[in-house]
Amino acid sequence: MFRWIPPVLAAGWLAGFFWYAADVPDLVADATTPTDAIVVLTGGSERLDAGLNLLRQKMAGKLFVSGVYRGIDVNELLRLSRQKPEELECCIVLGHTADNTAGNAIETAAWMRAEGYRSLRLVTANYHMRRSLAEFHHAMPDVKIIPHPVFPDKVKHEQWWLWPGTAHLIATEYTKYLAAQLRHWAELQEDAP
Structure with a gap:
């Protein structure tokens, strides 16, 4: 009786997957609007380099790096990224509690509230954006967020279907995106009167 459900779900997932893959950004849409903060999600050297460059360009007064390993401080982070600590040390804050993307959002939301900030530039990989x-947006519905994707060399965005590693990465991200949306919807249902 319900044999049609799995094929319909599979077809829906596949259609959404192709939409998701086509929607992976291939450029920074807004590279000039300043914000209160720059937020970098750990996970790749391109992300931190982009965040530090944005800070150097004075695109924001503070750089928050979310999801940093415990025990690493600002000086160590700057040394690892081959930067001079005295140039940027004053303006970088590290978050050590997040261990996934939802945690990054929660950790950043708490920091933004503590600082009284209302806008941020979010730096992460294009496939993760x-x-x-x-x-x-779920953690900070009232904060203006400007996406600032970076483009890892290992991710072959053009003709991604020819690259099994990239196809798998995008499929995994899409599935995690669907799970996040489902979790957000369930949380809203719980909060509804």
């Missing part, structure tokens, strides 16, 4: 935005 849509899910990150979903988590950040």
